[in-house]
Amino acid sequence: MSDKASSSRKTVVVVGGGSAGVNAARALSQSLDRSRYNLILINPRPYRIALPAALRMVVTDEPKLEDTALITYENLFHNGNGTFKQGSVESISQKPGSERGVLTLKGGEEIGYDALALAPGSLWEGPIDFPDDDKEVRRYISHHRAKFSKAKSIILAGGGAVGVELAGEIKDAWPEKQVTIVHNARLLLNDAYPDKFRTEVAKIMQTRGVNVITGDHVESIPAEPIEKVVTRAGKPLIADLVLGTRGPKPNTGFVRTLGSETLTARGFVKVKPTLQLQQFPNIFAAGDVIDWDEQKQAAKSSGHGKLVAQNIASYFERRPLKEYKSGAEMIALTNGKAGGMTYFNVMWGLMLGAWFTSAVKSKTLLVPMFRKESGLV
Incomplete structure (x- = not known):
């Protein structure tokens, strides 16, 4: 040319x-x-981080998700028609x-x-606040795995999707660890979803041994080492690891x-x-x-x-442009590798449990789909 x-x-x-x-x-x-x-x-970053996989990736090295969930752009452009710049x-x-x-x-x-x-x-914030440099990302992952392994009592400050899914990953890897979610709303998640779904999510968390505190707040993430945290309502909580899991x-x-x-x-x-x-x-x-x-x-x-x-x-x-229209709300919440709950805001509101959620998300964390989007297999 x-x-x-x-x-x-x-x-x-x-x-x-x-x-x-x-x-x-x-x-x-x-x-x-x-x-x-x-x-x-x-x-x-030199790659896309598959965020649904990030929580499992920072908790445990099994199954070494960093090998597949850090998705490069090398095959992204069709027939090489494009350039990536970090x-x-x-x-x-x-x-x-x-x-x-x-x-x-x-x-x-x-x-x-x-x-x-x-x-x-x-x-x-918290465990998915990844740095940009590749070496730093990998050190960050290893650092958090060590922190989770060492901790005995963990507080997650925020009970949205990140807090709920992270609690499930911790319990999958270490069922004996004490995990507490502190969420400022009256129920887990937010009011985009019906109370019956939010209540059921809390029940499933509690069944796994997760302590759920709603209507309260952890004001700030304390510097380590930590022995306890006092919530906004004045409730003292014993913990040696506190992580921010609030919305972005x-x-x-x-x-x-x-x-x-x-x-x-x-x-x-x-x-x-x-x-x-x-x-x-x-x-x-x-x-x-x-x-x-x-x-x-x-x-x-x-x-x-x-x-x-x-x-x-x-x-x-100079052709007419199309307008964006939202579809029905849905959410698939993992609960470790084999559990979770899914909600579809259709008809009367469909709630599906562990088998469905595991099949569509919990097992693979959508990594194969994300890799396909980037031209990788």
């Missing part, structure tokens, strides 16, 4: 290599003509009304774009450089039904970061990514 032809190509950048970003980038690599478009995926975006520069902008990465490198897909995912925050600090009006007060990206930003028709957002009334889950994020890819192609071709 001549330099002239290369310089005339439009550049499409996807920021974030999780569920939304992977699906957007793979679909774009299939739909965009490489003679006309240059596709780039930017992610801080890096962190620090700012976005584009004026409203302009059809082109510039990303600035940590270290100062600048990358121009004609269309941008923002899928930076969430900022987590959107990783959108850099998006604010487009203007404070691009984000809600909680940091979510304001989008149109086409998943375009309000003032920037060439910028799209997908995944956990969008301001949309639905639960933040990988299955939804993958759908966002595919729609964004389709709409970016339509944007360039």
Whole structure:
């Protein structure tokens, strides 16, 4: 290809290599003509971490999930039609009304774009707050495995999906360890799900020997070594390991450089039904970061990514864009390798138990599906 032809190509950048970003980038690599478009995926880590597998991965080395759940981007792009770049975006520069902008990465490198897909995912706390460097990630995993192995009494500060699933993984590996979930709501999880499901989840946790405390809160995670924690309500709890398992925050600090009006007060990206930003028709957002009334889950994020890819192609071709519509809420909660509960918000509300949940999630933690999304087997 001549330099002239290369310089005339439009550049499409996807920021974030999780569920939304992977699906957007793979679909774009299939739909965009490489003679006309240059596709780039930017992610801080050299691989995607399959988050449903992360909790088991940091608890135990059996079955060495780091060998499969750290999913590289080497086969992501269809026929090699795309480039992966490891890096962190620090700012976005584009004026409203302009059809082109510039990303600035940590270290100062600048990358121009004609269309941008923002899928930076969430900022987590506790055991799934992974670093970016590969060696540091692996040290982090080993460090947490050692902490879980050594601990006798563990408090999980937060009883959403992360806290519930982590408790199940700990009990699978060490049934004798004392595990306590402290959750600030009146029931586990949140009110997107009916009380009957949330109550049943608590019963299953208690059956496994997990102490469940609701309507209370661990104010801050104390520095180690730890002997006890006092909750907001004044309840003393004996523990030698306390971990934050509360819900995540959107990783959108850099998006604010487009203007404070691009984000809600909680940091979510304001989008149109086409998943375009309000003032920037060439910028799209997908995944956990969008301001949309639905639960933040990988299955939804993958759908966002595919729609964004389709709409970016339509944007360039001046075709009508499709609007995103949420489906029925559902959740599959693991409880170790062989247990769990699933809820579907259809008909009267379907609740399915260990056999179904184990078959669809608990055994594999969706790792084969995530690897397939990235072009791996």
